Amino acid sequence: LFGEFYGAGRNAGDYSAQAKLRTLLSKKLGYLELGFHNVNRTPSSIYENRTGFPIANAGSLNKENTIQLSAQLEFPRYRMQLSGHYFLVSNYTYMSGFNEITQASALFNLLRIGLNKDFALGNSWHWYLDLYLQLTTGNAPVNVPLIYTRNRFAYEAKLFRNLNLSTGFDVRFLTAYKADNYSPVLGQFFLQENQQISMRPDIAAYVNFRIRGFTAFTRFENLNTLTFKYGFGFKDANLAAPNYPTQDLHFRL
Numbered sequence: 001l002f003g004e005f006y007g008a009g010r011n012a013g014d015y016s017a018q019a020k021l022r023t024l025l026s027k028k029l030g031y032l033e034l035g036f037h038n039v040n041r042t043p044s045s046i047y048e049n050r051t052g053f054p055i056a057n058a059g060s061l062n063k064e065n066t067i068q069l070s071a072q073l074e075f076p077r078y079r080m081q082l083s084g085h086y087f088l089v090s091n092y093t094y095m096s097g098f099n100e101i102t103q104a105s106a107l108f109n110l111l112r113i114g115l116n117k118d119f120a121l122g123n124s125w126h127w128y129l130d131l132y133l134q135l136t137t138g139n140a141p142v143n144v145p146l147i148y149t150r151n152r153f154a155y156e157a158k159l160f161r162n163l164n165l166s167t168g169f170d171v172r173f174l175t176a177y178k179a180d181n182y183s184p185v186l187g188q189f190f191l192q193e194n195q196q197i198s199m200r201p202d203i204a205a206y207v208n209f210r211i212r213g214f215t216a217f218t219r220f221e222n223l224n225t226l227t228f229k230y231g232f233g234f235k236d237a238n239l240a241a242p243n244y245p246t247q248d249l250h251f252r253l
Contacts, residue, residue: 013063014041028077035070043093046188047101053186056100062091079118086111094141095190098183108140124157141191145174164210173201182241189241199238200224202246221250 006014015038022033043061067088074081087110096102112134119127130150136142154168176198180189206219225248227236234249 010045011042015039016041030073030075030077033070033072033074035068035072037066037068037070039066040064043103046186047093049101054099055186056097061093061101061103064093065090079120081114081116083114083116084112085114092141095183095186095188096141097190098181099186100190102141104141106139108137108142110137110140110142110144111135124155126152126154126156128152128154143178143180143191143193145177148172148174162212165207166209167207168205170204170206171201174199179239179241182244192242195242197239197242202238217252219252221252222247223249225249 002016002018004016006012018035018037020033020035022031024030025032041064043064047055047061049055069086069088070084072081072083088107089104089109090107092104092108094102094104112132114133115129115131117129119129121127128151132148134144134146134148136144149172151171152168153171154166156166158164176196178193178195179197181192181195182189201224202221203223204219204221205223206217208217209215222234222237225234225237227233229236237245237248240246
């Protein structure tokens with residue numbers, strides 16, 4: 001159990017109440033965790049038009065309230081987790097344009113179901129799968145991809161006497177959806193309903209290793225930007241928002 005309450009000041013009346021219960025069902029089945037989280041909060045100060053930024057005044061704003069119900073099943077024997085999160089949101093405050101502030105009058109909900117699984121593909125080979133299904137009510141002022149998935153294909157082993165190695169590919173993908181647009185003046189994302197963004201899978205290759213006390217992490221990101229459209233090169237990036245491409249090939253060490 002955990003709780004917070006603000007009794008005075010700008011956030012007077014704000015609170016957060018959280019409860020979690022975790023139990024072992026059996027050694028064969030694994031663990032069950034149930035959760036409840038309720039947050040009642042004053043909308044962020046950027047929505048109050050206190051600065052010189054050209055924000056359209058939204059008038060009086062009510063407190064936002066979010067209820068989250070969650071359940072998670074862990075199966076250590078099968079190296080798998082199943083999870084579900086249900087969000088019930090009222091008075092959601094958001095940007096509906098480059099400088100327009102809106103507060104949703106209707107209650108809406110969002111459901112997210114997840115699967116996390118480690119598939120052993122033989123000695124030292126693994127497929128780590130994260131898969132999420134997301135659904136909202138029809139008039140929710142939030143757009144999310146229906147499916148989001150991350151897949152890591154890895155070779156993990158201890159070689160020779162002192163070499164610990166992990167190498168492979170990291171692949172992320174989400175289905176087409178109406179991603180938020182971006183307001184560069186305010187540095188804020190805002191809801192848009194006109195342009196749908198689709199993407200190719202984001203692909204990265206990595207090599208991580210440790211030799212005694214020396215550890216190194218190397219990563220080549222956005223291999224998916226490889227194209228012959230404009231001549232050979234890494235020039236075909238996915239969009240993070242309308243008219244905002246992500247990076248091309250990027251090396252991290």
